[in-house]
Amino acid sequence: MLEQLGKQAKEASYQLMNISAAEKEAALLAIADGLEENIPAILAENKKDVDALKAKGASEAFIDRLTLSEKRIRDMADGARKVNQLPDPVGEVLGMTKRPNGLVIGKKRVPLGVIGIIYEARPNVTVDAAVLCLKTSNACILRGGSEAICSNSVIVDTITAALKKVGLSEHSVQLLRDTSRETAAQMMKMNEYLDVLIPRGGKGLIQSVVQNATVPVIETGTGNCHVYIEKTADLAMAADIITNAKTSRPAVCNAAETLLVDEAVAEKALPKAYEAMKEFGVQWRGCERTRKILPQIQPATEEDYQTEYNDLILAVKVVSGLDEAISHINKYGTGHSEAIITNDYSASNRFLNEVDAAAVYVNASTRFTDGFEFGFGAEIGISTQKLHARGPMGLCELTTTKYIIYGDGQVRR
Numbered sequence: 001m002l003e004q005l006g007k008q009a010k011e012a013s014y015q016l017m018n019i020s021a022a023e024k025e026a027a028l029l030a031i032a033d034g035l036e037e038n039i040p041a042i043l044a045e046n047k048k049d050v051d052a053l054k055a056k057g058a059s060e061a062f063i064d065r066l067t068l069s070e071k072r073i074r075d076m077a078d079g080a081r082k083v084n085q086l087p088d089p090v091g092e093v094l095g096m097t098k099r100p101n102g103l104v105i106g107k108k109r110v111p112l113g114v115i116g117i118i119y120e121a122r123p124n125v126t127v128d129a130a131v132l133c134l135k136t137s138n139a140c141i142l143r144g145g146s147e148a149i150c151s152n153s154v155i156v157d158t159i160t161a162a163l164k165k166v167g168l169s170e171h172s173v174q175l176l177r178d179t180s181r182e183t184a185a186q187m188m189k190m191n192e193y194l195d196v197l198i199p200r201g202g203k204g205l206i207q208s209v210v211q212n213a214t215v216p217v218i219e220t221g222t223g224n225c226h227v228y229i230e231k232t233a234d235l236a237m238a239a240d241i242i243t244n245a246k247t248s249r250p251a252v253c254n255a256a257e258t259l260l261v262d263e264a265v266a267e268k269a270l271p272k273a274y275e276a277m278k279e280f281g282v283q284w285r286g287c288e289r290t291r292k293i294l295p296q297i298q299p300a301t302e303e304d305y306q307t308e309y310n311d312l313i314l315a316v317k318v319v320s321g322l323d324e325a326i327s328h329i330n331k332y333g334t335g336h337s338e339a340i341i342t343n344d345y346s347a348s349n350r351f352l353n354e355v356d357a358a359a360v361y362v363n364a365s366t367r368f369t370d371g372f373e374f375g376f377g378a379e380i381g382i383s384t385q386k387l388h389a390r391g392p393m394g395l396c397e398l399t400t401t402k403y404i405i406y407g408d409g410q411v412r413r
Contacts, residue, residue: 094107
């Protein structure tokens, strides 16, 4: 089955690299219309997934990620229309130079080819991945979680019907419908057909793909993010920022997991931040110095500073200053998003230069690490690695480059 999917995707990718912007527009608009027209069927299939998950006793947060509504489906359709409106990076020429021998050498953006995406129980990712890949002339093979197989199947059927309607290969977007671990493991080794593999989900999924894949992987997602209140910080601003970074959506990868506070302002900053978060029911876990100021909170362990909670839990530590804050972040952080709250220009510059992360903030919430917020319009994920792509991955990150060389008879001597 995987061999067949791979061959079909590779063949489709050759068609996609030659389609026009008008053909892409027709495809994306047809997908958006198809999703809206198919709302009753999508909701019916989604209900099967949700009912099965409830029967297993899954958490409310997990069920919510899986559950679709008419509004959520319309939002998915609107997302396809918004992607359609974004500038198409494919074919962009990134400069031309003329060599002394007369050769004109340039570089232009081209599709990656066939993209594999392994993700968990979020049906909206099925649409996001498909439309982003199509916009960049890439074919894709999707492998969602078993919990969402009914939802993903009907969504992909809707997408492929739309593609056929506008004359594009239905194999441009394919779903691996066998959700066993065995097929996932096989997909990770499809070097002959997949040009890149992108995992989207929790730490376990991402590490499994990174450790077992032979296909090139773009590592995304895991976010053990920090906010550091430096000694010159506006403490009211600091309380607002850490509250937003922790509580606005605690289950996402750009939510803050650890608060670091300079010892010079800890006596004032910690109670202010604690009170700001009290109404949200955040559970604080602090170091000994933190608990001397806030004795009512739980003690923090080494594991707490290593953990991406995805929950209303916050690890807290009082640090001696900027050096210890940077050292702590570079030790425990996952290279995602880090923030300093400060009024010291020198401190902010050191933090920006020395913290090793994809996104580093001065006086702003880590929650802004997002393709829409960065002005990319959409994202396939947030890369925490350093090669090819880093940070929110928009359309440009789903392309590679090739050199194009114009000559008039030159030969190398």
